[in-house]
Amino acid sequence: MSARADADGLAAGLAEATVSEALGEVTIDVQSAQIADACAAALAAGYDFLCDLAATDYLGFGGEGVAGYWASPSGAGERDINHPASSGLGVVVSPPGTKRFAISYQLLDRSARPARRLRLRTWVDDGESLPSVVGVFPCADYQEREAWDLMGIDFSDHPHLERIFLPEGWDGHPHRKDYPIGGEPVQFSDEV
Amino acid sequence: MEVIPPGRPHSALRATDIERVVMTTTVDKVLNWAASNSLWPFGFGLACCAMEMIAMVTPRYDIGRFGSEIVRATPRQSDLLIVSGRVSHRMTAPIRELYEQMLEPKWVMAMGACSSTGGMFANYAILQGVDKIVPVDVYVPGCPPRPEAVIEGVMTIQKKIKAGIPPAYEQQRSQA
Amino acid sequence: MSALSDRRTLRYPPAEVLSPIPSVLIPPDNPDTMLINLGPNHPSTHGVLRLVTTLDGEKVVGLHNELGYVHTGIEKNMEQKSYWKAITYAPRADYNAFFANELVYCMAVEKLLGLEVPRRGEWIRAIFTELQRIHNHLIFLGTGSVDLGGIALLFYCFRERDRVLDLVELAGGVRMHPRYAQVGGVAEDIPVAFDREARSFIKEMRARVDEYEDLIGQQPIFRDRTRGIGVITPEFARQMGLTGPNARASGVNWDLRAHEPYGAYRELQVQPIVFEVGDVYDRYLIRLHEIRQSVDIIEQALDGLPSGPWIADDRKVVLPPRHELHTSMESLIHHFKLVTEGYRVPAGEAYACVEGPRGELGCNLVADGSAKPWRVHFRSASLVMLQSVAALCKGVLLADLIAILASLDPNMGDCDR
Numbered sequence: 001m002s003a004r005a006d007a008d009g010l011a012a013g014l015a016e017a018t019v020s021e022a023l024g025e026v027t028i029d030v031q032s033a034q035i036a037d038a039c040a041a042a043l044a045a046g047y048d049f050l051c052d053l054a055a056t057d058y059l060g061f062g063g064e065g066v067a068g069y070w071a072s073p074s075g076a077g078e079r080d081i082n083h084p085a086s087s088g089l090g091v092v093v094s095p096p097g098t099k100r101f102a103i104s105y106q107l108l109d110r111s112a113r114p115a116r117r118l119r120l121r122t123w124v125d126d127g128e129s130l131p132s133v134v135g136v137f138p139c140a141d142y143q144e145r146e147a148w149d150l151m152g153i154d155f156s157d158h159p160h161l162e163r164i165f166l167p168e169g170w171d172g173h174p175h176r177k178d179y180p181i182g183g184e185p186v187q188f189s190d191e192v
Numbered sequence: 193m194e195v196i197p198p199g200r201p202h203s204a205l206r207a208t209d210i211e212r213v214v215m216t217t218t219v220d221k222v223l224n225w226a227a228s229n230s231l232w233p234f235g236f237g238l239a240c241c242a243m244e245m246i247a248m249v250t251p252r253y254d255i256g257r258f259g260s261e262i263v264r265a266t267p268r269q270s271d272l273l274i275v276s277g278r279v280s281h282r283m284t285a286p287i288r289e290l291y292e293q294m295l296e297p298k299w300v301m302a303m304g305a306c307s308s309t310g311g312m313f314a315n316y317a318i319l320q321g322v323d324k325i326v327p328v329d330v331y332v333p334g335c336p337p338r339p340e341a342v343i344e345g346v347m348t349i350q351k352k353i354k355a356g357i358p359p360a361y362e363q364q365r366s367q368a
Numbered sequence: 369m370s371a372l373s374d375r376r377t378l379r380y381p382p383a384e385v386l387s388p389i390p391s392v393l394i395p396p397d398n399p400d401t402m403l404i405n406l407g408p409n410h411p412s413t414h415g416v417l418r419l420v421t422t423l424d425g426e427k428v429v430g431l432h433n434e435l436g437y438v439h440t441g442i443e444k445n446m447e448q449k450s451y452w453k454a455i456t457y458a459p460r461a462d463y464n465a466f467f468a469n470e471l472v473y474c475m476a477v478e479k480l481l482g483l484e485v486p487r488r489g490e491w492i493r494a495i496f497t498e499l500q501r502i503h504n505h506l507i508f509l510g511t512g513s514v515d516l517g518g519i520a521l522l523f524y525c526f527r528e529r530d531r532v533l534d535l536v537e538l539a540g541g542v543r544m545h546p547r548y549a550q551v552g553g554v555a556e557d558i559p560v561a562f563d564r565e566a567r568s569f570i571k572e573m574r575a576r577v578d579e580y581e582d583l584i585g586q587q588p589i590f591r592d593r594t595r596g597i598g599v600i601t602p603e604f605a606r607q608m609g610l611t612g613p614n615a616r617a618s619g620v621n622w623d624l625r626a627h628e629p630y631g632a633y634r635e636l637q638v639q640p641i642v643f644e645v646g647d648v649y650d651r652y653l654i655r656l657h658e659i660r661q662s663v664d665i666i667e668q669a670l671d672g673l674p675s676g677p678w679i680a681d682d683r684k685v686v687l688p689p690r691h692e693l694h695t696s697m698e699s700l701i702h703h704f705k706l707v708t709e710g711y712r713v714p715a716g717e718a719y720a721c722v723e724g725p726r727g728e729l730g731c732n733l734v735a736d737g738s739a740k741p742w743r744v745h746f747r748s749a750s751l752v753m754l755q756s757v758a759a760l761c762k763g764v765l766l767a768d769l770i771a772i773l774a775s776l777d778p779n780m781g782d783c784d785r
């Protein structure tokens with residue numbers, strides 16, 4: 001069974017899950033409340049290894065974002081080799097989900113040859129919490145703490161959700177797009 | 193009177209030209225010569241620069257030739273704090289504590305761009321220069337600096353000591 | 369291989385996943401225990417790792433890690449720069465395997481662009497990945513033996529490490545962090561002398577690895593300190609996310625180069641080295657054997673190195689060669705646009721991974737169609753493996769804790785990023 005067929009089967013067993021495939025990768029977008037069940041179902045289907053847990057903030061995606069664009073207008077869209085980067089406007093890009101944060105769980109089935117990978121992706125808003133998958137994949141412990149620390153994503157039943165990289169009294173979640181890059185202004189430098 | 197030059201050690205006792213057998217200097221110069229030729233680094237590695245610092249201790253570059261043979265694990269027994277790597281905000285308290293635990297006279301080298309000025313990481317996480325928390329004697333640029341460059345930094349401190357320049361903390365105290 | 373058929377008594381039971389918190393060994397409520405802080409500055413913690421340990425006499429009864437002492441915000445800095453300029457930040461994460469970090473970021477960008485790397489570029493990348501593996505394992509062996517008290521091996525291993533860095537400098541220009549991997553291939557072709565220098569290095573390295581194996585493999589103190597402790601079972605490795613040599617030493621037959629080949633590994637022959645017992649001794653020896661294997665792979669790659677371009681030909685993404693800037697107007701314009709503004713990458717999310725020296729090193733890249741990456745996330749093998757320390761050190765002696773931590777080979781730059 002290919003990864004796509006597995007994904008279709010898994011998505012059928014979950015409420016409101018959509019499957020997409022791009023660049024050779026299969027992604028299932030699941031509802032945030034179901035992520036632990038989705039991981040357990042994937043584990044049962046043979047995807048027994050959690051490689052990566054990555055959180056992304058889509059605030060300002062495709063537009064004049066707060067992280068700071070320079071030089072090129074927004075809305076680049078598709079890559080068109082006949083048009084160098086600066087001229088013309090392309091297709092407007094919208095984020096693939098409706099909520100602000102996406103958390104991608106990269107799963108791997110090593111026993112299959114060739115090995116199959118699957119991405120489970122879930123979406124939450126600021127302040128919304130989602131279940132932790134530590135019960136299914138214990139290696140998500142530190143990775144969920146990292147997502148909490150740097151992105152502010154709350155995992156409701158994580159056994160030990162505390163800051164992992166930043167000092168305890170730190171205010172804010174630095175990898176968010178509305179958190180400034182920081183540092184100090186350098187005299188006589190064009191960048192402020 | 194016949195002048196007998198001190199050609200060999202046993203004949204030095206019979207030499208009559210006193211300037212040939214006795215060297216006069218000051219106590220400070222002797223102490224400085226001894227201090228500069230026995231700077232013991234503190235084994236303090238933070239990030240990538242630490243790898244080049246360890247390479248400096250190894251046979252190809254060999255800081256031991258310059259007297260820094262012993263890398264001590266405790267700050268109490270070291271003279272030279274080489275801050276090798278980027279300093280995050282969480283690390284500032286340990287660095288300051290270790291610096292305080294070193295006994296005077298002590299010298300600090302900011303090795304690499306990150307500890308000198310924050311390097312390429314002008315962001316929320318990295319202290320923009322370790323000289324904000326400890327007084328620094330010499331800055332070695334590079335990302336990471338070659339072991340030869342770090343040795344040159346140590347040699348600069350040696351020259352500084354031999355010239356009688358007080359360590360950075362004394363200069364800061366006298367300015368304050 | 370003697371390590372495989374070696375029977376040994378386990379001094380502690382194999383590690384099991386802790387509960388309720390997998391990464392914390394909760395100490396018992398006993399007033400006779402002592403709280404010891406190992407780190408963040410300690411000669412044996414491989415960088416700035418703080419282990420908050422509770423000891424009952426000499427036995428570890430409580431442990432948790434404090435990380436973040438070298439948190440650099442690399443991922444956020446990469447979002448501020450164009451794709452080409454952001455390559456500079458990547459190697460500073462895992463500084464013992466710097467080329468692997470650059471490579472995995474470039475691979476993720478290439479995946480999103482749909483850019484194909486020419487064969488020579490892939491083979492050169494494979495040579496450098498294996499050189500990185502040797503570099504990392506040499507540092508591991510050197511610092512690992514210092515942790516156990518045998519300082520001599522440090523000087524031998526770093527002597528070889530300098531030879532590896534000579535090769536990196538020959539092609540890349542600087543010893544560490546050469547930014548040699550570029551999107552589309554490698555920055556420059558390897559110089560003419562590289563083949564000769566690399567072969568002389570290979571010959572020397574083979575002799576040295578035999579020396580090292582004699583030096584530590586048969587040394588009675590080393591054997592006593594490392595055999596039968598810190599045993600990882602395949603199930604524990606799966607649950608706690610261990611990959612790379614840590615997992616292969618426990619019998620998990622998984623190597624991205626062989627089972628999910630990328631780049632030149634689709635053509636090179638890599639036979640994963642798998643040991644059985646999974647204790648500290650196995651993890652030391654497997655890395656020694658991996659050095660040998662890497663040397664063989666480099667020789668294979670040098671023998672079969674294809675000719676041709678070393679970087680893709682797409683001038684909208686790849687900088688033109690410098691000599692063309694004097695004669696071609698289009699090249700000059702391309703160069704200008706690429707350096708000032710950068711190329712745009714179509715929106716999407718891609719995950720690229722390589723077999724790093726520590727395990728699976730991955731890069732999850734989200735692009736938004738502009739000239740800067742939207743989000744770069746590195747899958748760090750070190751962060752994941754440090755979760756296992758508490759479970760592995762349950763009830764061990766303090767000296768064994770040092771050996772177990774050393775055998776895992778974490779890198780704090782990779783962990784904290």
